[in-house]
Amino acid sequence: MLRLGELDRAGLGRMLRSGLPLRAGPFVFRVRSPMRAVRDAIATLYADATLAPDAGFHDFHVEVRPVRGLRRWIGPQVQFYVDGTAPFLPLPAGNAYAFLEWGMNWCVAGRAHHALLLHAAVLERGGRAVVLPGEPGAGKSTLAAALMLGGWRLLSDEMAIVDLAGDRIHGMARPVNLKNASIDLVRRRWPDAVFGEVFADTHKGTVSHLRPPAGTMPRAAEPAAPGHIVFPRWSAGAATSLQPLARGDAFMRAAGCAFNYSLLGRAGFLALGALVSASDCWAFEYAELDQALAAFEGLAA
Amino acid sequence: MAFFAWPEGSVVHEGFCNDTYRLSDEATAVLRALQASGPSDVHALASASGAAPTRVTELLQELQGLGLVGPC
Numbered sequence: 001m002l003r004l005g006e007l008d009r010a011g012l013g014r015m016l017r018s019g020l021p022l023r024a025g026p027f028v029f030r031v032r033s034p035m036r037a038v039r040d041a042i043a044t045l046y047a048d049a050t051l052a053p054d055a056g057f058h059d060f061h062v063e064v065r066p067v068r069g070l071r072r073w074i075g076p077q078v079q080f081y082v083d084g085t086a087p088f089l090p091l092p093a094g095n096a097y098a099f100l101e102w103g104m105n106w107c108v109a110g111r112a113h114h115a116l117l118l119h120a121a122v123l124e125r126g127g128r129a130v131v132l133p134g135e136p137g138a139g140k141s142t143l144a145a146a147l148m149l150g151g152w153r154l155l156s157d158e159m160a161i162v163d164l165a166g167d168r169i170h171g172m173a174r175p176v177n178l179k180n181a182s183i184d185l186v187r188r189r190w191p192d193a194v195f196g197e198v199f200a201d202t203h204k205g206t207v208s209h210l211r212p213p214a215g216t217m218p219r220a221a222e223p224a225a226p227g228h229i230v231f232p233r234w235s236a237g238a239a240t241s242l243q244p245l246a247r248g249d250a251f252m253r254a255a256g257c258a259f260n261y262s263l264l265g266r267a268g269f270l271a272l273g274a275l276v277s278a279s280d281c282w283a284f285e286y287a288e289l290d291q292a293l294a295a296f297e298g299l300a301a
Numbered sequence: 302m303a304f305f306a307w308p309e310g311s312v313v314h315e316g317f318c319n320d321t322y323r324l325s326d327e328a329t330a331v332l333r334a335l336q337a338s339g340p341s342d343v344h345a346l347a348s349a350s351g352a353a354p355t356r357v358t359e360l361l362q363e364l365q366g367l368g369l370v371g372p373c
Binding site: 269 | 303305307309310311312314316319321323324
């Protein structure tokens, strides 16, 4: 199976013009873009990713390309397309790669209803998953980055894909999207970590993507069994605290973090109930990443 | 109707309206007793759930208000 990193930049650019069959967990995206910035970001951040057979089935055909007309010259913009349609307003051209990443998440969140989709980071150790559901700002991506760089296998920093039987959790093992102060926090703690470009002034603030460690992406299609559901909350100056959470409360909080719980109806209820039944549930508050890592070592034991 | 009853609480899904409810521990006990016995009366449910008959009556009214149980 071909690794993306085996392509040189010219070869990657050619594939992006015709369609790069990029595996991301259980999905295959056919990614197209004529933009050099997108090519370079993919070369840096997806070097370890595997490519699907070119003639195989692609779940999503996505493309990021410049907006034509006057926008080529005045305030250049880019547009994201999925299966030939543009679901969003254009963004500044400098945000092209970030737009691609957001668009790929949107494709899955809006269409992959064969599974329960939780807005959650997922990591694994010893075959058991830690699911970190949380609203934006809860600190789940920062915590996911720290755990990933601390030796846990990343399944996702954004979305837990739960089988409807509730017994297996999938992820897409794509670059971790860090925002604002988290970027420098992780850079300082792990100076060898590989980041992509920094995108300032996006609708989510300043954004940069962190490359998962070698070996993460080739295992992206490997699911994990339920282990723990941890609701993180970053709070400046807080003492690290990991407290058991009643399963009834964990269920309701997780349902509130799902993209498609209501859409799935009874099937979503049964999937989430099975996941919660098979997991230990916790509320976690933290301020310091090293203390957080120590607390999670206890969960892995 | 589907539900999960854990030692630390329960949740119920009511299919007609696609609503999910988080139930108290004592409501869970009554619901579990009712599910185990089928159609029943207040005194039998009180005996099975450990709650007082007056409290069972109140809980049944609350569960009926949610559409989870009905008179027979």
